[in-house]
Amino acid sequence: xxxxxxxxxxxxxxxxxxxxxxxxxxxxxxxxxxxxxxxxxxxxxxxxxxxxxxxxxxxxxxxxxxxxxxxxxxxxxxxxxxxxxxxxxxxxxxxxxxxxxxxxxxxxxxxxxxxxxxxxxxxxxxxxxxxxxxxxxxxxxxxxxxxxxxxxxxxxxxxxxxxxxxxxxxxxxxxxxxxxxxxxxxxxxxxxxxxxxxxxxxxxxxxxxxxxxxxxxxxxxxxxxxxxxxxxxxxxxxxxxxxxxxxxxxxxxxxxxxxxxxxxxxxxxxxxxxxxxxxxxxxxxxxxxxxxxxxxxxxxxxxxxxxxxxxxxxxxxxxxxxxxxxxxxxxxxxxxxxxxxxxxxxxxxxxxxxxxxxxxxxxxxxxxxxxxxxxxxxxxxxxxxxxxxxxxxxxxxxxxxxxxxxxxxxxxxxxxxxxxxxxxxxxxxxxxxxxxxxxxxxxxxxxxxxxxxxxxxxxxxxxxxxxxxxxxxxxxxxxxxxxxxxxxxxxxxxxxx
Numbered sequence: 121x122x123x124x125x126x127x128x129x130x131x132x133x134x135x136x137x138x139x140x141x142x143x144x145x146x147x148x149x150x151x152x153x154x155x156x157x158x159x160x161x162x163x164x165x166x167x168x169x170x171x172x173x174x175x176x177x178x179x180x181x182x183x184x185x186x187x188x189x190x191x192x193x194x195x196x197x198x199x200x201x202x203x204x205x206x207x208x209x210x211x212x213x214x215x216x217x218x219x220x221x222x223x224x225x226x227x228x229x230x231x232x233x234x235x236x237x238x239x240x241x242x243x244x245x246x247x248x249x250x251x252x253x254x255x256x257x258x259x260x261x262x263x264x265x266x267x268x269x270x271x272x273x274x275x276x277x278x279x280x281x282x283x284x285x286x287x288x289x290x291x292x293x294x295x296x297x298x299x300x301x302x303x304x305x306x307x308x309x310x311x312x313x314x315x316x317x318x319x320x321x322x323x324x325x326x327x328x329x330x331x332x333x334x335x336x337x338x339x340x341x342x343x344x345x346x347x348x349x350x351x352x353x354x355x356x357x358x359x360x361x362x363x364x365x366x367x368x369x370x371x372x373x374x375x376x377x378x379x380x381x382x383x384x385x386x387x388x389x390x391x392x393x394x395x396x397x398x399x400x401x402x403x404x405x406x407x408x409x410x411x412x413x414x415x416x417x418x419x420x421x422x423x424x425x426x427x428x429x430x431x432x433x434x435x436x437x438x439x440x441x442x443x444x445x446x447x448x449x450x451x452x453x454x455x456x457x458x459x460x461x462x463x464x465x466x467x468x469x470x471x472x473x474x475x476x477x478x479x480x481x482x483x484x485x486x487x488x489x490x491x492x493x494x495x496x497x498x499x500x501x502x503x504x505x506x507x508x509x510x511x512x513x514x515x516x517x518x519x520x521x522x523x524x525x526x527x528x529x530x531x532x533x534x535x536x537x538x539x540x541x542x543x544x545x546x547x548x549x550x551x552x553x554x555x556x557x558x559x560x561x562x563x564x565x566x567x568x569x570x571x572x573x574x575x576x577x578x579x580x581x582x583x584x585x586x587x588x589x590x591x592x593x594x595x596x597x598x599x600x601x602x603x604x605x606x607x608x609x610x611x612x613x614x615x616x617x
Contacts, residue, residue, distance in 0.1 A: 142251060142254055143243050143246055143247045143250075143251055143254065144206075144208050144211050144243060145243055145244065145247055145254070145255070145258040146208070146211070146212065146258075147262060147345070147346060147349055148212060148215050148216070148219075148349075148350075148353075149349065151216060152209065152212050152213045152216055154209075154213065157213065162217065162374070163374075163378075164204070165204060165205070165210055165213055165214040165217065166214060166217045166218065166221065166378050167378075168201070168202055168204060168205055168214065169205060169214035169215065169217070169218055170218065170378070171201075172196065172202055172205065172239075173218075173231070173232070173235040173236070173239070174235075175196060176189075176193065176196075176235045176238050176239060177231070177234070177235050177571075179192055179193075180234065180235070180238055186241070186242075186245060189238065189242055190242045190245055190246050193238075193239065193242045193243075194242075194246060215236070217375075217378070218232055218378075219232060219350070219353055219354055219357055220357050220361075220364075220375055221375040221376075221378040221379045222354070222378075222379060223354050223355075223357035223358040223361060224358065224361060224375075224376075224379050225379070227489075227491045227492065228379055229354045229358075230491070232350070232354065233347065233350055233351060233354065236346075236350060237343060237346065237347055237350070240342075240343060240346050241339055241343045244338075244339035244342055244343070245336075245339050248335050248336045248338060248339055249336060252335065255335065255338075256335075259338070266308040266309070266310060266338070267308070267309050268304055268305055268307060268308060268309065269304060269307055269309045269332060271304070274304045274307075277325070277327055277332065278302050280325060280327070281302045281307065281325060281332060282299070282302045284325050285299035285300060285302060286299045306334055306335070307332050307333065307334060308332070308333050308334075308335070308338065309330050309331075309332060310330060310331045310332075310333055310341060311329065311330060311331075312326055312329055312330060312331050314331075314341055314344075315331060315333075315340060315341045315344070317340065317344075318331065318333075318337070318340055318341075319331070324337065361375075386486040386487075386489075387440035387486060387487050387572065387574035387575075387578075388440070388484050388485070388486045388487075393441060393442040393577075393578060393581055394442065395442070396438075396441050396442035396443050396447075397443070397444075397447050398443070398447035398448075398450040398451045398454075401417075401438070401443065401447075401451060402421075404441070404577075404581075405417050405418070406526070407559075407580065407584055408559075408576075408577050408580035408581050408584060409573075409576075409577060409580075410552060410555070410570075410573045410576035410577065411506075411507050411508065411519075411520075411525065411552065411555055412433075412493065412504075412505065412506050412507060412573055413433075413434060413437050413573055413577075414524050414525060415503055415507050415519065415524065416430050416433065416434040416503050416504060417434060418524045419503045420434065420455050421455065423459075424455045424456065424458040424459045425455070425456060425459045425460070426502075426503065426504075427501065427502050427504075429496060429498075429502065429504045430498075430502060430503055430504040431452075431468075431471065432471075432475070432488075432504075433487075433488050433493060433496075433504045433505075434504075435448065435452070435471075435472060435475050436475055436485055436486070436487040436488060437487045437488070437573050437574060437577075438451070439475055439476060439485075439487065440486070440487035440574040440577075441574060441577050445472070445473065445476045445478070448472055448476070449469065449472055452464075452468065452472055453469075456468055487572070487573065487574050488573070489571060489572045489573075490506065490548070490549065490552075490570070490571050490572055490573070491571065493505060493506055493573070494506045494509055494548060497509075497510055498510060506548055507519060508539055508546065508548045508551045508552065509546065509548060513536060513539075513540060516532075516536055516539075517529075517532050517533070517536065520532035520535060520536075520555075525555075527555075527558050531558040534554055534558065535551055535554045535555050535558060536551065537551075537554070538550035538551045538554065539551050549570060549571065552570050552576065553570050556570065556576060556579065556580065559580065560580065560583045560584075562583075
């Protein structure tokens with residue numbers, strides 16, 4: 121995107137909204153050819169696309185099939201609030217705004233890459249099935265040269281292709297006789313190196329180093345190309361951002377504000393949750409903590425110590441959950457002094473106050489999100505990070521059925537199912553959502569994925585609060601210290617940094 125050509129004007133006319141029935145197909149290679157854009161339209165388009173992609177992210181986390189995703193995305197595109205994005209020019213502008221604003225950090229780049237890929241793939245599949253002429257025009261305009269097989273080779277493979285069509289019909293629950301006729305112009309010859317995923321799944325016809333695909337199968341080939349182009353664009357924008365700050369600091373601040381608000385609540389402030397104290401923290405752990413924080417908190421109670429990364433992750437989570445500095449000091453002091461003795465005030469109290477923004481640069485630190493927490497792997501004697509990532513199946517089953525989590529055997533196996541599907545990557549967010557369901561007997565009242573430990577806690581707290589009612593909830597909080605059962609103590613000689 122040629123940054124110097126984009127000027128923000130508050131008094132310019134708004135971009136026209138022209139709903140289009142046809143599916144938008146684009147590799148977004150050419151930047152928007154607009155000289156001016158109204159400030160309100162800039163933010164409106166950006167926030168619309170952010171919300172659109174966040175909804176897609178929620179569906180991706182719930183592991184819907186491609187056909188289910190296509191139906192949901194088509195309905196989402198038809199909603200009135202996303203009408204501006206149905207215009208190709210607005211779609212292009214909003215895409216480029218996000219690739220600029222979200223190029224700053226790896227977490228943001230992953231958000232754009234994953235969800236834009238899902239949107240692009242859905243549009244391709246729907247266009248290849250319902251708008252074949254439009255899909256063909258897109259292929260021609262993209263400059264991708266997909267050749268049809270010549271007459272000689274087609275004569276050699278036509279029988280095999282006919283059998284492939286019959287197998288495709290049978291896999292769809294239809295009769296082999298319903299297979300469409302094998303016509304040369306319907307097939308495209310593609311080197312197998314361009315689509316190794318299809319070869320690995322063994323659901324295509326491979327002959328002499330080439331795949332022979334029908335038009336409906338081309339989306340599987342085009343999505344990796346889009347991924348490569350978008351990854352390069354995000355990397356280029358990341359390198360361009362420093363020069364942008366020098367050239368136009370106002371635009372840089374606007375992009376920064378979009379990046380900072382991409383995931384909504386960062387849980388720096390716990391104003392939405394009241395009554396979390398040192399006295400009832402064990403009760404809240406039992407009822408509402410996510411698995412990662414349950415493991416760390418129970419190990420703190422058991423061993424009376426956590427290493428630095430564990431103290432950071434758990435301490436910031438407790439802060440975001442509503443635990444005051446004074447109560448946080450009380451919790452950590454009660455446990456750590458059993459191991460470190462008089463060293464607590466000298467070596468540990470400073471870091472606790474630092475988390476609350478009262479020491480050092482006095483920054484109000486936000487708790488770790490799942491995207492930041494999952495990559496952190498614990499070493500020997502450490503318990504931080506996401507247990508769904510680093511614990512083995514048997515160890516996870518034992519953990520989920522222990523007093524720390526309290527799940528039944530059936531519930532524990534149901535939680536682990538998304539992690540150990542054959543031939544699929546582990547879906548940590550889906551497993552965490554299944555754990556929430558096991559705790560409360562229902563899904564969270566939102567389609568968005570659980571992407572933050574404090575989000576899990578807030579949703580769980582609200583669900584418990586709605587079930588018990590305000591008065592009973594207040595009584596439980598006041599008597600939390602008496603009703604909560606702490607885990608058994610371990611060897612006090614243990615873990616020191």
